[in-house]
Amino acid sequence: MKLRKLALGLSISLAFAGASLAQTAMKISISVAQNSHQGVAIDTFAREVEKRTGGRHKVQTFYSGALGGERESIEAVQLGTQELAFTSTGPVPNFVPEARILDIPFLFRDKAHARAVLDGPIGQEMLTQFEAKGFKALAWAENGVRHMTNSKRAVNSPEDLKGLKMRTMENPVHVTAYKGLGIVPTPMAFPEVFTALQQGTVDGQENPLSVIMAAKFDQVQKHLSLTGHVYSPAIFLMNKAAFDKLSAADKQAFLDAAKEAVKVNRARVDEDDAKGVAELRSKGMQVVENVDKSKFVATLTPVNAEFEKQFGKANIDKIRNYK
Ligand code: EAX
Secondary structure, three states: OHHHHHHHHHHHHHHHHHHHHOOOOEEEEOOOOOOOHHHHHHHHHHHHHHHHOOOOOOEEEEOOOOOOOHHHHHHHHHHOOOOEEEEEOOOHHHOOHHHHHHHOOOOOOOHHHHHHHHHOHHHHHHHHOOHHHOEEEEEEEEEEEEEEEEOOOOOOOHHHHOOOEEEEOOOHHHHHHHHHOOOEEEEOOHHHHHHHHHOOOOOEEEEEHHHHHHOOHHHOOOEEEEEEEEEEEEEEEEEHHHHHOOOHHHHHHHHHHHHHHHHHHHHHHHHHHHHHHHHHHHOOOEEEOOOOHHHHHHHOHHHHHHHHHHHOHHHHHHHHOOO
16 A cells, blocks of 8 residues: 555656656647537647657647637737647638638538548648648647527527527628528627526527537527538647747647547547437427528528629539539
8 A cells, every 4th residue: 555655656756757857838728618529639639749749748738718719719829828729710710711611601511521621632721821820720620510509499490590699600701691591690709608698698509519518508598400500610720930849750749649639529529419419308408400401501592602702613612512
């Protein structure tokens, strides 16, 4: 017993000695809880960075918007006050407008299509466009397919959305599209959403099942509709100067760590999608599973024409038709 305690004490002090040898820990943050598809992503990333750099680099993880919302985290990474962030693409277009195209509603057929585009030449080329804005984009990851929740009524078709006040991300594409669906959009940072729903400042919000569960929105929302209206990418962002300072081997280690994290992140999204409806029902939500998406697509026709003008129809078609 005594020996084991001694051994334990020794290994703890060794661990601390190791930590002091490491360079100061970098920070990475997410806006949702640790027990989530994003939590497993940054936890895996932190572990892999440490392992792959022989403990020379440590990454400290922050959850639930402890360092601010996603827009603030991207700003901090751009400024270099925070080295890393894992964020949905929600606020990204405010920094890298080229990324706007990814958040167009009904752009992707399904997750497999989206993952193929992001991992293929279109997505990889877009990652390089972050560099001019002071970021090293390490990898695309996943937030998930977004669905709508609200406290007022079951949503079966776009008519049911008329006049619903919904929190949206701070994303110009979402705001435009949701207006086109008849929603009254209220852009808001994620850490404020639970309270806004609870107090009735807004009637609803939209997010992937992974986020709805992690944020416990079932406690403040009665209705869920599987609208699947937007595929929501996520991204690992690093301050470019911090990345450039790394040795070539460590650069590769960070990129590989992000890749490993993406695998775990996507697997968790799939798991959440598979069990989400049953779990949210068991918590009391009323779920409309079979939503006629063609009605939503039809309602968005004028909005889509606008997007085609703004982003180029050829660019949108390139993504739509990617195999
Ligand atoms: O990244 O702001 C949002 O609705 C995001 O989907 C959420 O914070 C997860």
